[in-house]
Amino acid sequence: xxxDLLQYIFSGLTSGAIYALIALGxxxxxxxxxxxxxxxxxxxxxxxxxxxSALFALGLPMxxxxxxxxxxxxxxxxxxxxxxxxxxxxxxHLVLIFITVGLSIILRGIIKLVWGKNRMAVxxxxxxxxxxxxxxxxxxxxxxxLLLTVIAIALLMFFFYRTSLGLCMRAxxxxxxxxxxxxxxxxxxxxxxxxxxxxxxxxxxxxxTPITTLSYDVGVLLGLKGFxxxxxxxxxxxxxxxxxxxxxxxxxxxxxxxxxxxxxxxxAFVVLLLVLCVRPNGLMGK
Amino acid sequence: MSPIRRDKVxxxxxxxxxxxxVGLLTAALMLFPLIEDNPYxxxxxxxIAINTIVVLGLNLFIGYAGQISLGxxxxxALGAYGSAVTTVAGxxxxxxxxLLVAVLVGLIALVIGIPVLRLTGHYLAMATLGxxxxxxxxxxxxxxxxxxxxxxxxxxxxxxxDFLFDSxxxxxxxxxxxxxxxxxLSLNLVRSGVGRGLAGLAGDETAxxxxxxxxxxxxxxxxxxxxxxxSLAGSLFAHCYGFVxxxxxxxxxxxxxxxxxxxxxxxxxxxxLLGAGLITLLPEWxxxxxxxxxxxxxxxxxLVLMFLPQGLVTGIVDLVRVKIALRRRKxxxx
Numbered sequence: 001x002x003x004d005l006l007q008y009i010f011s012g013l014t015s016g017a018i019y020a021l022i023a024l025g026x027x028x029x030x031x032x033x034x035x036x037x038x039x040x041x042x043x044x045x046x047x048x049x050x051x052x053s054a055l056f057a058l059g060l061p062m063x064x065x066x067x068x069x070x071x072x073x074x075x076x077x078x079x080x081x082x083x084x085x086x087x088x089x090x091x092x093h094l095v096l097i098f099i100t101v102g103l104s105i106i107l108r109g110i111i112k113l114v115w116g117k118n119r120m121a122v123x124x125x126x127x128x129x130x131x132x133x134x135x136x137x138x139x140x141x142x143x144x145x146l147l148l149t150v151i152a153i154a155l156l157m158f159f160f161y162r163t164s165l166g167l168c169m170r171a172x173x174x175x176x177x178x179x180x181x182x183x184x185x186x187x188x189x190x191x192x193x194x195x196x197x198x199x200x201x202x203x204x205x206x207x208x209t210p211i212t213t214l215s216y217d218v219g220v221l222l223g224l225k226g227f228x229x230x231x232x233x234x235x236x237x238x239x240x241x242x243x244x245x246x247x248x249x250x251x252x253x254x255x256x257x258x259x260x261x262x263x264x265x266x267x268a269f270v271v272l273l274l275v276l277c278v279r280p281n282g283l284m285g286k
Numbered sequence: 287m288s289p290i291r292r293d294k295v296x297x298x299x300x301x302x303x304x305x306x307x308v309g310l311l312t313a314a315l316m317l318f319p320l321i322e323d324n325p326y327x328x329x330x331x332x333x334i335a336i337n338t339i340v341v342l343g344l345n346l347f348i349g350y351a352g353q354i355s356l357g358x359x360x361x362x363a364l365g366a367y368g369s370a371v372t373t374v375a376g377x378x379x380x381x382x383x384x385l386l387v388a389v390l391v392g393l394i395a396l397v398i399g400i401p402v403l404r405l406t407g408h409y410l411a412m413a414t415l416g417x418x419x420x421x422x423x424x425x426x427x428x429x430x431x432x433x434x435x436x437x438x439x440x441x442x443x444x445x446x447x448d449f450l451f452d453s454x455x456x457x458x459x460x461x462x463x464x465x466x467x468x469x470x471l472s473l474n475l476v477r478s479g480v481g482r483g484l485a486g487l488a489g490d491e492t493a494x495x496x497x498x499x500x501x502x503x504x505x506x507x508x509x510x511x512x513x514x515x516x517s518l519a520g521s522l523f524a525h526c527y528g529f530v531x532x533x534x535x536x537x538x539x540x541x542x543x544x545x546x547x548x549x550x551x552x553x554x555x556x557x558x559l560l561g562a563g564l565i566t567l568l569p570e571w572x573x574x575x576x577x578x579x580x581x582x583x584x585x586x587x588x589l590v591l592m593f594l595p596q597g598l599v600t601g602i603v604d605l606v607r608v609k610i611a612l613r614r615r616k617x618x619x620x
Contacts, residue, residue: 036408084588090595093407094354098548101541102587109580224415224537231412262427269416276413277401 016249022226023241025197031173041223047205077198234285335461343515349553352488357414363535365520395513437531551597
């Protein structure tokens with residue numbers, strides 16, 4: 001009974017950490033551009049794919065492979081921003097959001113062309129022998145996910161609060177026109193926000209694909225859950241994204257365990273709707 | 287023809303442009319099956335008619351009221367499954383079933399809309415997306431009623447007595463007739479006081495409220511109306527194909543519906559027609575590109591939005607207007 005609960009909590013935290021990483025990516029872009037970046041969804045798949053190629057085509061070891069995949073997705077994200085979104089000179093957010101939907105279709109098409117439609121498997125970071133923690137058996141990959149998520153969040157905090165570019169980005173998030181008036185380069189800030197979003201999405205993809213399987217559309221559902229997590233926490237708020245991600249993950253695994261695994265997404269989304277009814281700007285939103 | 291007379295004729299055409307357009311389109315649609323009797327082509331144009339009905343409602347909600355819904359495929363699904371279940375399992379005859387389902391879906395939209403429409407922007411997008419997700423999962427999992435992933439078949443066609451809408455040509459008249467009725471209704475609605483209030487709401491909610499538009503009520507009303515449109519289209523879809531499956535009503539369908547609105551032109555009734563036609567036919571055209579299909583599909587979407595961000599109809603009309611104005615200025619200067 002107690003062991004079951006612990007097991008559910010661990011699996012909830014694992015998927016919650018992944019949602020939190022993706023949600024942070026959504027928030028970073030939203031803070032600088034005010035839009036939902038649906039390409040985020042494909043950054044997740046791309047991360048897994050690049051990890052697969054790094055390990056099997058380039059023959060890199062685990063750690064350089066991970067860095068290669070994350071950096072690769074960040075580079076692709078910068079290309080997406082520079083050549084996909086920058087040329088669009090419209091202020092209408094809905095149009096911009098649907099440009100990201102179009103770019104997401106294109107990127108998914110490219111991934112399908114390069115890696116094919118087959119399902120593949122990425123090996124976990126360390127061999128798969130479950131560890132026993134207080135009676136719950138946990139995969140080492142789950143521990144890696146939690147650890148690397150914490151490291152990623154720490155790096156993100158360092159970037160935003162200890163570097164001048166991070167300060168610029170916080171300024172743009174706070175008030176875009178005032179930031180432009182004092183001469184903060186909007187283009188560089190947007191490019192950086194995309195690179196960060198790409199790196200976070202790519203990391204999520206690298207970490208999650210050993211647990212799920214890898215296919216060209218693996219990111220779609222995960223990405224939408226990440227969006228839901230960001231909304232649940234309050235769109236644009238970093239603590240909110242982490243809280244929302246973990247909350248959504250726990251909600252899903254607990255409802256899968258105690259209610260019904262078929263309806264776990266329904267429970268999660270119904271709770272999301274109820275939360276939004278009470279707090280229309282999410283848990284930590286302004 | 288003397289210049290004055292020509293001006294009079296042009297003014298008459300301009301004054302009655304909407305009526306003339308509707309008349310011409312109706313005539314063209316009446317004659318279309320005489321020229322084109324390939325059932326495959328007619329099947330495609332019929333699908334355009336069904337999508338047009340949904341997109342018209344959605345465009346009223348997105349373009350005129352300035353809201354966002356990524357969940358209209360859910361209302362479409364409720365209409366389709368509602369008709370399927372009431373006619374096959376409930377044994378009702380199709381026409382009253384369709385009305386009953388439309389009323390029920392309207393009530394559901396009312397119950398959902400009152401709390402959800404307090405949200406704005408991305409929160410509203412997520413809430414409607416979540417609603418779509420919930421409905422889609424229920425359709426997949428509640429297989430005693432909905433047939434689960436394999437779908438629901440054996441839905442009877444519509445008809446009166448012995449006359450059944452079972453061939454593509456008959457369906458053409460039924461579906462396009464319904465689509466044109468919805469088009470007329472929308473055209474009239476946006477020119478009424480209610481419609482002007484909605485347009486004000488899209489422009490600036492606070493300003494509209496201060497000018498006496500009851501914004502909360504207006505949003506809920508147009509949401510319910512668009513849900514009823516989607517439900518009617520869903521019922522027609524179910525009776526037209528005789529088979530429904532959850533695949534047709536996922537979140538990608540919802541995204542496609544919004545893409546139709548955005549590409550056609552937000553806040554343009556004619557744009558809904560064009561957007562529905564273009565996006566429905568696009569997969570057929572890009573089939574030529576086989577492996578590069580997604581690439582072309584996404585590319586067209588991105589290019590249209592990048593260069594004509596107001597959508598095709600509004601964008602092209604604006605271009606023509608600017609051209610005319612420039613020429614007039616040149617004449618005046620000369």
